[in-house]
Amino acid sequence: EAQVTQNPRYLITVTGKKLTVTCSQNMNHEYMSWYRQDPGLGLRQIYYSMNVEVTDKGDVPEGYKVSRKEKRNFPLILESPSPNQTSLYFCASSLSGHLTDTQYFGPGTRLTVL
Amino acid sequence: AQSVTQPDIHITVSEGASLELRCNYSYGATPYLFWYVQSPGQGLQLLLKYFSGDTLVQGIKGFEAEFKRSQSSFNLRKPSVHWSDAAEYFCAVGAVADTGGFKTIFGAGTRLFVKA
Numbered sequence: 001e002a003q004v005t006q007n008p009r010y011l012i013t014v015t016g017k018k019l020t021v022t023c024s025q026n027m028n029h030e031y032m033s034w035y036r037q038d039p040g041l042g043l044r045q046i047y048y049s050m051n052v053e054v055t056d057k058g059d060v061p062e063g064y065k066v067s068r069k070e071k072r073n074f075p076l077i078l079e080s081p082s083p084n085q086t087s088l089y090f091c092a093s094s095l096s097g098h099l100t101d102t103q104y105f106g107p108g109t110r111l112t113v114l
Numbered sequence: 115a116q117s118v119t120q121p122d123i124h125i126t127v128s129e130g131a132s133l134e135l136r137c138n139y140s141y142g143a144t145p146y147l148f149w150y151v152q153s154p155g156q157g158l159q160l161l162l163k164y165f166s167g168d169t170l171v172q173g174i175k176g177f178e179a180e181f182k183r184s185q186s187s188f189n190l191r192k193p194s195v196h197w198s199d200a201a202e203y204f205c206a207v208g209a210v211a212d213t214g215g216f217k218t219i220f221g222a223g224t225r226l227f228v229k230a
Contacts, residue, residue: 065227099208
């Protein structure tokens with residue numbers, strides 16, 4: 001089944017404790033992206049990757065890191081999480097990243113930073 | 115700057131009634147427009163998209179949307195709502211990022227409640 005998976009689905013952590021949220025897709029897509037969803041703000045893009053070893057900042061990249069060493073994986077790293085990073089995070093992928101491509105979203109990761 | 119506005123935070127509709135969700139966008143060039151639905155606890159699913167051609171676009175689950183350039187709008191409609199349509203709906207516009215890649219800008223969402 002074609003899908004985007006994220007782990008963990010739920011995470012509670014404390015300020016400053018490094019964490020990684022994994023994202024994997026099995027559709028051989030070139031483009032992958034991370035979003036955060038906050039009430040009243042919709043989804044905002046954090047980082048995106050057009051292909052392996054190619055990543056770029058989205059609209060809200062501060063406090064996040066990403067890497068794209070393999071085509072299927074695009075982990076989101078929070079080196080020193082803070083409470084304002086409490087949010088619902090979505091990973092997405094599309095074939096090439098062109099505007100006409102359909103994005104496929106993962107089920108989301110709900111992160112709470114205490 | 116590109117932006118998407120969904121004026122209604124939430125809407126309540128009776129089952130069987132018609133639905134229209136509003137979306138206005140701001141984008142200088144020809145817009146690439148999308149509607150997504152998010153069911154509780156789920157990721158986003160694409161309902162429909164518009165790039166060019168016929169301004170009335172048909173999507174999945176009986177939804178349609180109409181692009182009106184003069185009004186910068188892309189409203190989503192459904193003639194008869196089912197209880198399973200209760201969800202949050204996001205309008206989005208595709209844009210070229212400053213870095214040369216592509217990005218999607220989402221509206222804040224409209225939560226649809228369906229009453230029996």
